[in-house]
Amino acid sequence: MPFPLTDAAAWCRLLPFAVIAALACGAARAETVLVSNEKGNSISVLDAASLKLIRTVPVGQRPRGIVLSRDQHTLYICASDDDEIDQLDLDTYELKQPLPSGADPENFALHPDGKHLYIANEDNSLVSIVDIEQRRVVGEVAVGIEPEGIGISPDGRWIVNTSETTNMAHFIDNDTRKVVANVLVDSRPRRAVWTADGKEVWVSSEIGGSVSVIDPETHAITHKIKFEVAGVPKEAVQAVGIAITRDRKLAFVALGPANRVAVVDAANYEVKKYLLVGQRVWNLAFNHDESRLYTTNGVSNDISEIDVPDLRVLQSVPVGAEPWGVVVRP
Amino acid sequence: MPGRLVRRLIIAMVVACTMLAPLPVAAEEDATATLRIGFLAQAVKRSPPQPYLDAPPADEGVAGARLAIDDDNTTGRFTGQQFVLEETVMPEGGDVAAGFRTLAGEGIRFVTTDLPAGALLAVAELPEAMDVTLFNAGAPDDELRAEKCRANLLHTLPSRAMLADGLVEYLLTKQWRNIFLVTGPTEADRAYATALKRAIDKFHARLVADKPWTYQPGARRSDTGHYAIGAEVARFTQGFSYDVLVVADEDDEFGDYLAYATYDPRPIAGTHGLVSTAWARPHQEWGATQLQDRFLHKAKRWMTDRDYAAWLAVRAVGEAATRAQSVDPGPVAAYLRGDKFELGGYKGLPLSFRPWDGQMRQAILLADARALISVSPQAAFLHQFSPLDTLGVDRPESQCHFR
Numbered sequence: 001m002p003f004p005l006t007d008a009a010a011w012c013r014l015l016p017f018a019v020i021a022a023l024a025c026g027a028a029r030a031e032t033v034l035v036s037n038e039k040g041n042s043i044s045v046l047d048a049a050s051l052k053l054i055r056t057v058p059v060g061q062r063p064r065g066i067v068l069s070r071d072q073h074t075l076y077i078c079a080s081d082d083d084e085i086d087q088l089d090l091d092t093y094e095l096k097q098p099l100p101s102g103a104d105p106e107n108f109a110l111h112p113d114g115k116h117l118y119i120a121n122e123d124n125s126l127v128s129i130v131d132i133e134q135r136r137v138v139g140e141v142a143v144g145i146e147p148e149g150i151g152i153s154p155d156g157r158w159i160v161n162t163s164e165t166t167n168m169a170h171f172i173d174n175d176t177r178k179v180v181a182n183v184l185v186d187s188r189p190r191r192a193v194w195t196a197d198g199k200e201v202w203v204s205s206e207i208g209g210s211v212s213v214i215d216p217e218t219h220a221i222t223h224k225i226k227f228e229v230a231g232v233p234k235e236a237v238q239a240v241g242i243a244i245t246r247d248r249k250l251a252f253v254a255l256g257p258a259n260r261v262a263v264v265d266a267a268n269y270e271v272k273k274y275l276l277v278g279q280r281v282w283n284l285a286f287n288h289d290e291s292r293l294y295t296t297n298g299v300s301n302d303i304s305e306i307d308v309p310d311l312r313v314l315q316s317v318p319v320g321a322e323p324w325g326v327v328v329r330p
Numbered sequence: 331m332p333g334r335l336v337r338r339l340i341i342a343m344v345v346a347c348t349m350l351a352p353l354p355v356a357a358e359e360d361a362t363a364t365l366r367i368g369f370l371a372q373a374v375k376r377s378p379p380q381p382y383l384d385a386p387p388a389d390e391g392v393a394g395a396r397l398a399i400d401d402d403n404t405t406g407r408f409t410g411q412q413f414v415l416e417e418t419v420m421p422e423g424g425d426v427a428a429g430f431r432t433l434a435g436e437g438i439r440f441v442t443t444d445l446p447a448g449a450l451l452a453v454a455e456l457p458e459a460m461d462v463t464l465f466n467a468g469a470p471d472d473e474l475r476a477e478k479c480r481a482n483l484l485h486t487l488p489s490r491a492m493l494a495d496g497l498v499e500y501l502l503t504k505q506w507r508n509i510f511l512v513t514g515p516t517e518a519d520r521a522y523a524t525a526l527k528r529a530i531d532k533f534h535a536r537l538v539a540d541k542p543w544t545y546q547p548g549a550r551r552s553d554t555g556h557y558a559i560g561a562e563v564a565r566f567t568q569g570f571s572y573d574v575l576v577v578a579d580e581d582d583e584f585g586d587y588l589a590y591a592t593y594d595p596r597p598i599a600g601t602h603g604l605v606s607t608a609w610a611r612p613h614q615e616w617g618a619t620q621l622q623d624r625f626l627h628k629a630k631r632w633m634t635d636r637d638y639a640a641w642l643a644v645r646a647v648g649e650a651a652t653r654a655q656s657v658d659p660g661p662v663a664a665y666l667r668g669d670k671f672e673l674g675g676y677k678g679l680p681l682s683f684r685p686w687d688g689q690m691r692q693a694i695l696l697a698d699a700r701a702l703i704s705v706s707p708q709a710a711f712l713h714q715f716s717p718l719d720t721l722g723v724d725r726p727e728s729q730c731h732f733r
Contacts, residue, residue, distance in 0.1 A: 123623055125404055144404055144405055145401055145404045145405065146620050164620075165401055165404075165620075166405040166408065167649075167674075168405070168408060182408040182409070184652065184653070187673070187674045187680055188674045206674075207672060207674045207679075207680040208672065233717050234716075235678075235679035235716060235717065236679070257678070
């Protein structure tokens with residue numbers, strides 16, 4: 001049962017960095033969209049070009065955060081109710097031996113060194129640091145209640161963790177593994193996303209319905225982005241997933257039960273547009289060239305595909321029960 | 331101490347000593363800012379419910395406050411604030427006012443209460459209470475939010491009006507418009523029934539039968555006791571055309587026996603069957619799993635609505651102190667009542683206090699023993715300011731004139 005798309009992706013990786021290769025791979029768009037289904041206890045695998053469901057892989061209990069390994073051959077999965085990180089081999093779609101995670105891993109991030117996972121342990125107010133090769137927890141940092149989002153600076157120096165009930169973004173020094181600053185943000189912070197240039201950290205607040213833009217040097221909130229959707233009660237406008245283009249021109253913010261994704265001009269922090277997607281839109285992921293953005297819609301059990309240059313929603317396709325996380329494998 | 335039991339929990343110290351690995355800079359500079367929050371309750375002998383399955387927990391209410399002080403302190407260690415819970419539980423018949431004076435005399439300006447309406451009102455009217463913010467986490471009485479409201483009293487437990495509105499919104503969403511109301515013998519049952527009738531009027535449902543429950547079945551636990559009660563429920567409900575049997579039985583006297591025994595097959599709702607409540611064991615949405623787990627771990631039992639209301643009160647003080655960046659009563663109390671205050675309460679929408687009667691806005695859960703069925707406000711019920719204000723008494727109808 002060979003998968004021509006996966007093979008094509010492997011073939012593309014082998015090519016030298018040539019214009020012709022970029023064109024060939026771009027045209028083929030042999031990308032795979034991977035979605036974690038929180039209630040379905042599975043990973044949905046879709047072909048990005050057609051958005052056809054290729055397969056559904058059963059994994060551990062309550063899979064939420066998912067991250068690709070640096071070589072793109074493994075998907076790390078927070079199996080929250082199994083208290084472990086599942087490792088899915090993306091060539092064979094078989095589960096490898098799981099990694100330890102600390103209690104109730106909800107969300108995590110891969111350090112730029114490719115060797116360490118930083119895991120938010122929602123139940124015991126810790127960030128656990130896991131060495132992937134050694135398969136063990138090599139550090140813990142005490143943070144606020146219900147740690148949730150993890151964002152690591154592009155240079156790997158700073159870890160930002162949000163705590164949902166403490167309402168803070170904690171800045172952790174990666175060398176000393178100590179909290180060096182706590183930035184109070186609006187209620188129930190969720191994601192912490194660094195801009196590609198490392199100059200800003202964007203933190204979404206679910207209940208507060210806002211995004212705080214933080215200067216990582218001064219730890220000051222430099223901008224606060226608020227959202228207003230005509231016809232939607234302001235309480236239903238809740239900010240969760242964030243995706244920022246590498247050139248820092250555009251940002252997308254998932255607005256949860258408002259069922260919309262806000263398009264923000266990342267230069268002046270103004271909201272340009274709201275795109276209607278599925279119900280309870282939660283997390284976002286770009287494809288490799290940032291021409292497409294995928295959203296998980298937890299209540300309508302589907303994902304939506306957004307055309308980034310045109311800023312419009314192309315289609316929504318069903319996945320498993322309660323889709324939560326999404327990544328795109330090149 | 332005779333007549334009084336005062337316990338002090340310096341949980342903050344414990345948390346600080348056992349959990350604190352990396353001390354942030356802010357905490358080192360200003361580690362002494364301490365805010366003490368009182369908890370005042372009166373032991374009430376509650377009759378065991380029928381059926382005798384779930385005995386009321388002895389630490390109901392205060393267990394929620396204890397968890398909230400832990401939660402406040404986890405945040406506090408990053409902000410240099412420390413929170414201490416001072417518990418005062420008066421015995422049955424004890425002098426609640428004296429218990430309050432002790433707390434106020436120690437300089438405590440925020441007191442969470444789990445008291446019946448009468449005792450709470452008496453405390454609120456004490457001269458010593460004038461500059462204290464009291465939280466009502468135990469009395470659902472509507473009059474406390476209406477003609478008997480007090481400026482120094484905030485309510486974290488939903489009013490009966492909110493519970494009734496939350497239920498009737500759902501019944502109408504289901505098109506179960508015709509309601510058969512059965513009301514128990516106690517004053518609380520009648521108050522709940524009054525709130526239901528108000529909700530039926532408000533949302534244009536239809537009250538097709540309104541009957542008091544007077545049957546005293548005798549030895550219910552004796553063999554064959556179910557014959558008598560089954561026959562009685564069938565007789566009681568025969569001859570009416572209705573969609574749903576709504577029961578007002580706050581003391582669990584008979585409500586559990588109605589299901590599967592009515593003459594026509596009809597669902598049960600109200601205080602039994604589909605229950606409208608501030609908190610319920612099956613609730614897992616909006617991160618509620620985390621609060622349920624923390625509470626289970628600490629209290630070794632499930633959280634009740636009164637535990638939740640006490641948790642909300644103590645968390646509200648903590649949240650206001652964090653945001654106001656102060657532990658002084660003035661700024662904290664002002665922030666609590668200000669329009670910037672919002673508390674995450676694991677029920678989706680942010681919670682805040684209504685300025686017109688001091689009631690905390692919150693969603694109402696509709697659940698049975700094993701499943702969360704729905705959450706009100708229902709989507710179809712709109713409001714010009716906040717959908718949460720479709721539940722309970724809205725500003726234009728409020729009879730509260732603070733004094």
